Amino acid sequence: MRFWLVSQQLALLIIIITTNALNNNETDHAALLAMKSKILDPFGGEALSSWNESFHFCNWEGVMCSKRHKRVTLIDLSSLSLSGTLSPHVGNLTFLRQLLLINNTFHGEIPNEIGDLYMLEVLALERNSFQGRIPVSLSRCYNLKHLLIGFNNLVGTIPEEFSSLSMLKRIYIHVNVLTGGIPKSVGNITSLEVFSAGANHFGGTIPNNLGQLKNLVELGLGGNQISGMIPSSLYNLSNLNILSLPMNDLNGSLPPYFGNMFPHLEWLQLHYNNFTGQLPNSIGNLTKAMRLAFERNNFSGKLTVDFSKLVNLVRLTLHFNNFGSGDFDEMHFLESLTNCSDLGVLGTDNNQFRGVLPDFVGNLSSNMRFFTLGENQLQGRIPPTIGNLVNLSILDLESNHFTGPIPSTIGKLQKLQRFFLSGNQLSGAIPESIGNLSLVNELYLSYNNLEGTIPFSIGNCQRLISLLLEQNNLSGTIPKELFQVSSLSILLNLSHNRLSGSLPLEIGDLKSLVVLDISNNNDLSGEIPSSISSCTSLQFLFLQGNMLQGSIPKTMEFLRGLQILDLSRNNLSGQIPAFLEKLSLINLNLSFNDFNGELPSQGVFANSSAVSVYGNNRLCGGIPSLELPRCPTKKLNRNFFSSKRIFVIVASILGILILFSSLVFYLWKRNRRERQSTTLELLPKESFVQVSYDELFKATDGFSSSNLIGAGSFGFVYKGVLDQIGDVAIKVLNLVNRGATKSFMAECKVLKNMRHRNLIKIITCCSSIDFQGKEFKALVYELMLNGNLEKWLHPYQVTSRLELNLLHRLRVAIDVASALDYLHYQCETQVIHCDLKPSNILLDQQMVAHVGDFGLARLYNPDMGISHHSSSMGVIGTVGYAAPGKLVVNLTNPVYFVGLIYFPFNYNSDVYSYGILLLEMLTGKRPTDLMFAGGLNIRNFAGQILTGNAIEIVIDPTILKSDIVIDQRDGCLIALVKIGLACSEELPQNRMSMTDVVRELQLIKETMF
Template structure:
């Protein structure tokens, strides 16, 4: 064969060579074309492509235009210079982008502005950004960047604005930042920065704004900040700062906004404070430890719109001349020690008359003592909130109060005000909440109150009001709660008062001098959950129409003169939890239908009931019922100590039975008795308790019964385990009923004490939103061991914790479901705090102690740490032991403060925030000073609540037009949680107000869904 003859392989090699050559020519040509197309800016083009390649999620298609069909200078968010066609702006703010920030952005050498605000970029900030020496604005706010701040940002020598707020940055602020000599705005709020506020920042004399709130810096405020003569805005709230405010700060005469709130700063303010800072528009020093007088020179800050100094220890006479603060909108001085006992102590109110724009005035709990000035009525007609509660104010409420036509909330409770309630109060057409309780108001309730067409809550209790209740109050058709208890009101109950379709929170006329019958119109209160008419002189029969109150849970009509039998129609009121009919003249037999109610408390004592006492339902628990003072009763539980009921004597018949019939009856009876004896004997041998009825299991359950119910306390039935107890699911053989069995670990320190405490608590509480206990709290010895257990009703839907954090549930809770659950929990707390005697503090409120039944109704359980707040109780709040669970326990408990209802409110606030965000309060991101409270507070301030809300919470069906309403509801809910979880107990929202706000949110959501609004989720009290 000719060696020069071409082979197949040589042809292949030649083809490959030619193809490679063509490819090189093509690539070269393409590069030439590309270079021509991008005018030599291929580096910028590649940097932008790298930026896009590291984006993992682009929900709004913000980068859709970033393709080869369009020049990169025309891409969305990109701006190029007109002369050199280089990228000078990259702005993709609020596009929902997720991913990493490409380090190749550092190659955009002409970049002037980089704005990535409000996205989900994560991991570290690339140090390559330090190459951008032309950069003037760097805004990475509201992302998820972590790690430390790059120290080579000093290479951005022309930087004027640096915003890193609301991320997860840690460590110290690097000293290299001080080399940014052109910097005017520096924002680092809402991170986890530590190491103190660096003093070298005082060298950046160009700074106009420093914003570092909600970082766990610690330390003191550097004195060097006094060098920042151009500073206008200064925010260091929530930074764990201690010490005093450096005097040099007061030399920053250009300051307009000055906030050091929520720290531990001490010392006093200089007397010439206002003269030194005359440009201030906002001053926030709330929640510190500042002392001394509030400088009168604050009146020189004539541009002030916000003055917030609550929860400090300012003392002495308040002498600020507010008349010069003509632009002021918000004054909050509550919870201080201003009282001076001087006759003209309240004269400062006169100077507020010139503040025509004032919207909110909070002067509660300030130790003010003196006459309430008449000039109170000359305050701004823009004033919506006026709170002077918990002071020592006396004198009359001026007629001029009617001038405050902008008021929506008026709180004068817990003072010493006297005289009549002025009729001019009827002019306050916008008033929604009026709290005048615990004063000494006298005279009649003015008819003019009926003109308050917007009123939702009216509380006039514990005064000296007399006369009749005006029937015109029936015109207040939006009324949700009415409390007139503990006055001297007489006459009949107006029937017009009993037709409120809106009344849901409560209706309390107790401790007055009311007489006459209870009008049949009472059935019109279909939404109300709480009625208290006790301690009056009401007569006649209980009207059968009362059964129309189908939402009623609590009915107290004791200590009246009611008579006759209980109407059979009350059988429909199966939602009752507590019923007190004691100290009346009721007669007849105790209705059997009460056995079918879910009553926790039933008081029938001191009436004239007769006949046999039932033994089922509530009657099976001797501690839940009271029947003393009814001499004609018999039977019932042995514990009641009543005589046995006599058998009715049979009438004598003239016709005698045949002898064989009598013999047959006797034989049959003997046979039945023998069978019964045999069955009882067999039960005893099996170790079962000899019960005459199934319902006695509410009092006695043996170890063997529980052992069998839980399959030997098997692991498969274990549904929870803690330090002092294990919880099992069980099935009682007696009636095939599922129960929850809590077995105490008695070897654990404090377990026995907690068991006793929980037993004590369960004997005192009865509420539909509290977990129902089935057994009495008793111990059973087994083989020489002390065995203690509590048996509860079984909650089929498990705990709230599981719904929030576990994957066991296929579906998640939507917004409306969460609101309903929160209302249930708040209602239970309201009952414990305000309706139990003595008051009970739960002390361990958290999602794992909230259980949900078949209807997703929430029940509060686990009273192992509960405390009673009555001195003569053997379990009051003086314990120094465990005070709750980390993350949920209020901060004051850590400093040795005694248990109080405000502590439960704090726990509720944290629980609410967890319900809405889906984050544990002990989540990894909450450390070094950042808490769930601060996390949400910042989101509210930044109007970015969607970023913190659990995504499942906003699955509520709503059209685009309703999206804004839903977001407003979300914000309102978070505000409740933030208010309830304030560090200072006195600043926390009271639980009654929380319930009211949650019901309002629920109404809005139900309207959005097109359902009929309901003002009460099964129980409000």
């Protein structure tokens, strides 16, 4: 009887356990279905197609269960392009140990219910768009070992309660918007091995009790506005492999024993801070170091560190400090670096180093690719042994006091891409061996005492994009071989030399050149070659201070992009051609020549502050403010009004009227057939803020050329100060130009209600008729102090070279992509920018990018088409950036085609332009560069790095100077090129969405920085 009762009780217990297990299984099943209901799959549910009743949930994609109880222990949905939110029902998965959602676009808050997962060991939500605060409830997950929530949009503080997580090993919270300082409680998580909190807004100081984290191997606090000194307790973290504190406001000096405290340190990043004092000699004891970054601080004194024991050193950056003592032997530290056989980057420019460059510089690593010594006070000769560094791609020796000749051994550096010697006291001739630098992009030899002729061999430098030889004593004729270097696309400056002879006809081969300066050579003579008309990319042409003669060639009317033309102080004669009125000139100097006849009065000639004609005593007419004498009145030709002429004129007028009437009638009929189409209507005048012409005139100091910051097809942009607003940019439209009014209305309408940190902010649209009874229109924007991206990518002045490193460019790419993502998907009506290019990307004081110039923008409704109707053939946007195809007149739905296939014009057009922009930022080459001919374009040029080791050939040399480990840098560049290519696919349906672009770029940034 007793046995029977025991058996019955046991059976009942088994039934209860089984029932509970079944119930718990059903709980997990329900929780997973609840999660699925909140997840959005852009590929039609393909990623979660197995999450259905046909399979047991333990067999669903990305789900793992325990073998015994069939409870969910792991969910891995990483990198599936999923979006949506994380359901609170996730808290019901009580056996869950790992939740991995890395690299998706989940948004919303991290649910508090996640704190119910008491068995959770890994929470990986990196590279998403989660918002809100870090849940305090996570502190109840006592088994948590890895918390990976970096690269989201989380706000608030790190919860103090995390100090109770005694098993926590890794905290990745970098690249969020966290504030409130690094809490002291982090120092109580003694199990911690990695604390990565860079790129937030913490502020405050580094807590002293972080020194309690004896197991810490990685500490990353960069880019957080942290101030104060490094606490002495941190020097007790002897297990550190990585100490990364860059881009903060840290100060003080490094203690003498610094290098003795970190025997395992591989990466030390202290750049972009305010450290002072001498670099401790103990740095030489960091024997495991691979990467040492000290640049952009205030370190000073003699550099006496012995680097010879740092045999693993790959990168050492010391630039932009105050190193130097005045001792003649202070470059002796270079000798210890000759033992670092893997050293690839050595940056020592912009310091106070003196003395000579020793001969043993040639014994530095043969792997050296970047060597910068510019902006110091070095003297003596450049040692010929420098030719031993045969793998150099960048050599910067400019702005020192080097004397003597350029060593001919320079010709051995056949991988050199950027070579800077400007601003020294070098003499002698430019060596013929310069022609061996077949890969050189930028060659700067200006401001020296070089003499002799320009060597013919320079014609072998067929990748040259900028050449600066100004302010030397060069003589003889300009070799035609120089003008046959068709790759020259940024700047050719031969000014202030003693060159003679005439300009070769081959000048027309420079079809991609933007700036040509051959001024002040005195002995240059002959006429301006008519072949100059082929230089269709020219924006700045300086020929002043020579002995040129003859007239201005009529062919120059084809230089439609010309902005500044200076022909002053020559012997030019004849009439000033009227076609100059039609060019986009913002400054024209024709003074001190022998021009005669009537001066034109339109275009640039209508602005006395933009044109100069002094010293031409036979000129007349022009606008009154130029104070030229009146031109003599011409006698009327009586034969002009002959009956035959009258008949021809009347017939012509009637013909034109008939054609015009027919066109109007045709367009009227087409417009009547429009259905459900929207138009970009003119804004009512009462919506404009009334700012008078006088106010704008005062704000810009009379539209002074000194305040002119830009010019475009529809008008000019000035910087100014309005009393009621402050510093602004003012675009004044020239209403004579066709399309100016439509551009004005488009920009006002699109930007009126747009609010995004990466869009240009329009302050007011001004329309008035109080200027001499005539209407004028102006747009007032916030002023962008760092100008546009064009001038950073393609600077035409080198007195203060503008440089964007890889991180800068990546940030700009993310900013622009975020703006387009907003315009395409987050606005009530989609907006298509239609003219994305570097000159329309503006940079503020913090180098944050803002998309501007919406004069060609379209409002787009997927069901109704575009709200702007074109009545002319042509490509929407700018050549090189506009998506392939041709705009076809269709008043109901403009389309463009590729080959024989037509595609609707939509936001994919912006994606294409973005892809080209990204490739331009990486290669440093415009899509219209002359090198892109015969089937080569910027896409297949950039794509070379995907098929071989072509990074040094393809990528902008400025990027290659970036302070990043080479393998990581190259991986980043390859990933960015892939995005650029994916965005600029020929077929629109193959292009990425801007949402995916933003996510991928954020992933790259988080991985690299």
